[in-house]
Amino acid sequence: MISRWIAFIALILTALVLLPFVTMPVSEELTETAAYYLEKGPEELGAANLVTSIIVTYRGLDTLGEVAVLFFATTGVGLLLGKMGAREDKIHPASEILSTGASLLYPILLLFGAYIFIHGHLTPGGGFQGGVVIATGFLLLLLSQRVKKVNHTVMNLLESLSGAAYVGIGAAGLFLAGGFLDNRILPLGEFGRLFSAGAIPLIYVLVGLKVGTELSAILENMKGREPV
Amino acid sequence: MITVLMIVLGVMMIAGALLAVYMKNLTAAIIASGSVSLIASLMYLILAAPDVAMTEAAIGSGLTTVVFLYALSRMRGKKEEPRD
Numbered sequence: 638m639i640s641r642w643i644a645f646i647a648l649i650l651t652a653l654v655l656l657p658f659v660t661m662p663v664s665e666e667l668t669e670t671a672a673y674y675l676e677k678g679p680e681e682l683g684a685a686n687l688v689t690s691i692i693v694t695y696r697g698l699d700t701l702g703e704v705a706v707l708f709f710a711t712t713g714v715g716l717l718l719g720k721m722g723a724r725e726d727k728i729h730p731a732s733e734i735l736s737t738g739a740s741l742l743y744p745i746l747l748l749f750g751a752y753i754f755i756h757g758h759l760t761p762g763g764g765f766q767g768g769v770v771i772a773t774g775f776l777l778l779l780l781s782q783r784v785k786k787v788n789h790t791v792m793n794l795l796e797s798l799s800g801a802a803y804v805g806i807g808a809a810g811l812f813l814a815g816g817f818l819d820n821r822i823l824p825l826g827e828f829g830r831l832f833s834a835g836a837i838p839l840i841y842v843l844v845g846l847k848v849g850t851e852l853s854a855i856l857e858n859m860k861g862r863e864p865v
Numbered sequence: 866m867i868t869v870l871m872i873v874l875g876v877m878m879i880a881g882a883l884l885a886v887y888m889k890n891l892t893a894a895i896i897a898s899g900s901v902s903l904i905a906s907l908m909y910l911i912l913a914a915p916d917v918a919m920t921e922a923a924i925g926s927g928l929t930t931v932v933f934l935y936a937l938s939r940m941r942g943k944k945e946e947p948r949d
Contacts, residue, residue: 688916753919761915769923776931852928859935 683825684758684834690820692763693837697818701807703765704844708800711851718858731781739781746774754845758834764841768848775853779860789854796850799843806836806843867911874911878904891937899930 667675674691684690692700731739753760754767778784810819820840826833881901888894902925909918 762919763916766916766919766923769920769928773923773927776928856928856931856935859932 685829736781739777743774754841757841758837764844767845771849772852792850799847803843895933899926902926
């Protein structure tokens with residue numbers, strides 16, 4: 638009981654110490670980097686969605702790191718669960734409502750995911766979000782048992798190729814433009830059109846494919862197997 | 866107006882988080898933790914960060930909930946038929 642009170646008092650003291658950080662007045666002016674991105678971003682990179690131009694180009698290396706983290710996580714899940722035997726016998730058949738709803742919804746979900754990552758440089762969202770929406774469509778297929786088994790060779794090939802092409806485009810920026818992951822290896826095009834912003838749409842399509850196949854592989858590994 | 870909405874959403878989030886911890890029924894606890902993510906994505910949208918809101922809604926309340934549910938169902942399946 639006493640130790641609980643001590644923990645409670647320690648919590649309150651920590652909160653009091655951290656309080657100035659919370660109530661600290663936020664500066665009204667932009668920092669130098671933010672002002673640069675806001676002013677020069679649209680004309681330099683040609684992407685209407687400023688968040689995209691920061692994520693894919695100015696801080697593109699961070700995004701590459703995030704994609705790599707996701708790749709390692711998927712590999713770990715596949716390594717842990719891949720050795721287990723496939724579960725065949727005691728799967729309950731999906732209900733009528735679920736299978737009808739899934740067959741109605743999954744093409745729309747796949748289309749929406751593709752829309753999100755193709756328009757990543759114009760509207761909110763991008764490769765990561767589009768990839769997750771595609772994985773959600775795939776999840777519906779798995780739940781309704783319209784797909785029993787996944788062709789792992791095709792999915793692994795798609796994932797590896799899109800990852801390698803992403804790094805390849807980044808390296809091409811080193812030779813043809815200003816630096817690694819510079820998007821000006823392709824013409825910038827007209828601001829705000831679908832074919833604009835140089836290599837950004839290409840990179841986002843690759844990221845979308847990669848994230849979509851990776852998350853689908855995680856879901857498939859979670860569902861279809863059972864410890865032997 | 867926005868402030869009131871944010872406070873209501875914040876209270877709902879805390880309630881969801883407490884439910885997720887204290888619920889005896891594990892399925893209900895997983896659903897409660899998913900609802901915390903859903904409300905968080907709504908708050909991101911109000912704070913004008915649609916990119917983050919999309920990620921939070923899809924990953925936090927969608928895929929994570931499903932992965933937790935899969936894990937739970939597999940743990941139950943193991944408990945029902947003990948292996949030797």
